[in-house]
Amino acid sequence: MPELPEVETIRRQLDAMLPGSRIVAAWAHPSAKFASAVDATGAAVMAVRRRGKYLLVDLDNGRELIAHLGMTGAFSIAEHGGTPVAGPYTRAWWTLDDGRTVLFDDTRRFGRIAVVDAGQYRSLPTLDALGPEPFDPMFTPKVLWEALRGTKRRLKTQLLSQRPVAGVGNIYADEAFWAAQVHPARRSLTLRQAERLHAGIKQALVRGLDAGGTTLRDYRGVDGRGGENQFNLDCYGRRGLPCHRCGDLLEAAVWDGRTTTYCAQCQGPTPRR
DNA sequence: GGCTGGCCCTGTACGC
């Protein structure tokens, strides 16, 4: 499940390989989620950027190719020429003028490809309303506090909406709340708690970036290699295992359709509502 | 306008 560290790892790999190449042919799965991938045909790649969990490929015709990896999306590059070898889960491919082919595979089809006019994200409402980048100086504890206290939703649900901050998914949210010792099911927080959560978010993401991402099942970089942050996790997926801080067994629950792991001792009792 | 819950989608794990 690619989140910011995984998407950034892929971005760095693609940005080192694609700029300067022109797309001479393309194919897309007929699903509306992928069909517009062929609209990039004829354009040259200028740069590969990232916003939250979205990859933004700048094209030289004033358009952007946007990719969201969903749960199982992955890019790979076939170096040799000839007919692209699409697998059963290939959802799009682009052949470049140097003979290489970029493939996008997505087993569960939660991903998405779109080609839009540069900066026009109205067809992607989450991207259009994305919060600040976590390493942007404008993302301060106070900004986070105000984004979270202005809602009645659970703090984690609001965080996963991508509006308080961009790029945090289930794994890094659980890690951040654990590090901050804030219960994710709370619906309010103090400025002091927001300061700890702000630090926890950045700490969790930096650990993920330094480890090349978290590979629990599907995530692979463009080079086919997984990340190693799964060995650093303190909370996510550790239900029933001892808390690395207090030794109590971690608990898990489903709130708003998302499984959440937490330490009832360190992060406090579950709010009644 | 904010919030909730259902849906999409398929491999894996597990029980019978």
Added chain:
DNA sequence: TGCGTACAGGGCCAGC
């Protein structure tokens, strides 16, 4: 061994 079911979850959207 084979079948059925539950589960994983990011983003979108309908309904309240």
